[in-house]
Amino acid sequence: MYNFCTLFDSFYLTRGLLMYESLEMVCPNFHLYIFAFDDKSYAILKALNLKHATIISLKEFEDEKLLTVKPTRSKAEYCWTSTSSTILYVIKNFNVPSCTYVDADLYFYQDPKILFDEMGDKSILLTLHRYPPKFNRSNTSGIYCVQFITFLNNKEGLEALNWWRDACIDWCYDRYEDGKFGDQKYLDDWTTRFKGVHVLNHLGGGLASWNVEQWPFVSRKGNKILFLDKSTNTNFEAVFYHFHHVRFFRNDVVDLGWRHPTMPVVANLYVPYMMGLTAIESKVKAIDPSFHIPLQEFKLITKRGLKDKIKYLLKVVYRYNVFNTKKLIAKYGQLHN
Numbered sequence: 001m002y003n004f005c006t007l008f009d010s011f012y013l014t015r016g017l018l019m020y021e022s023l024e025m026v027c028p029n030f031h032l033y034i035f036a037f038d039d040k041s042y043a044i045l046k047a048l049n050l051k052h053a054t055i056i057s058l059k060e061f062e063d064e065k066l067l068t069v070k071p072t073r074s075k076a077e078y079c080w081t082s083t084s085s086t087i088l089y090v091i092k093n094f095n096v097p098s099c100t101y102v103d104a105d106l107y108f109y110q111d112p113k114i115l116f117d118e119m120g121d122k123s124i125l126l127t128l129h130r131y132p133p134k135f136n137r138s139n140t141s142g143i144y145c146v147q148f149i150t151f152l153n154n155k156e157g158l159e160a161l162n163w164w165r166d167a168c169i170d171w172c173y174d175r176y177e178d179g180k181f182g183d184q185k186y187l188d189d190w191t192t193r194f195k196g197v198h199v200l201n202h203l204g205g206g207l208a209s210w211n212v213e214q215w216p217f218v219s220r221k222g223n224k225i226l227f228l229d230k231s232t233n234t235n236f237e238a239v240f241y242h243f244h245h246v247r248f249f250r251n252d253v254v255d256l257g258w259r260h261p262t263m264p265v266v267a268n269l270y271v272p273y274m275m276g277l278t279a280i281e282s283k284v285k286a287i288d289p290s291f292h293i294p295l296q297e298f299k300l301i302t303k304r305g306l307k308d309k310i311k312y313l314l315k316v317v318y319r320y321n322v323f324n325t326k327k328l329i330a331k332y333g334q335l336h337n
Contacts, residue, residue, distance in 0.1 A: 160194040
């Protein structure tokens, strides 16, 4: 049995549910502990009666230390502050042998067993950002990504987990400061700070917009998605993809972020992901017709200075970061029906 945990509010509800469904399709033996970060998401999740999930409310989860720092953190910062605490809560309250935190905007294409098998008898599993050299943000964003992180319920795992929780409660903000950034930079020295740490080697664990450009898309057959590792001239299979920074706006506009994947990746990963979100939203509205995700108008001109505005416009025009969702699905959706 693989035990996972995640956290999200109603704004990320459809993404979290799609992540859960992807696990159901590929992982025969798992349980997901979902921390619902608002009342609406909690009510909908409870009504869905998910077979492989336990739903935990903020009232059940939050302790005195978290509530003390909550007013000092933005919504995103509080989520980051809480990540380590959700893992610790699951281990302590459900006495599971291990727990893996997963971001709500992941999607699994094959059984993550292959990742845990690689971990072996280690107590902690970290995943690299794997930034390309020309876009290496490790110094400010961290060497590792919190997206998929495992702790065993043993001395080594709990030592690192408790240290991380204390550090995040002390400082966890959306800025780089004194070698810290959110909850991620704390992980940078764990291979020397703590014992029993394994850094994931499998390239298919941790694919994301910020690194996927390094590996040419090869093919997709169902959920089997192959990429080419040019350093060894061999193919590897996607285990999960992190759909970070996928932002939807009014009038069917979607922004895929600063780092843009190739069109084969957009057609074979992003389009079915967007179609999946639409299907999930219909299921949610069947339970709660009032459910909706508030969308803003997409604006090219930002509050940045003139140079940044020009750079942003050039990226939009020349890197095709912004798409019309209906046109994308009309063009590529038939590939996945």
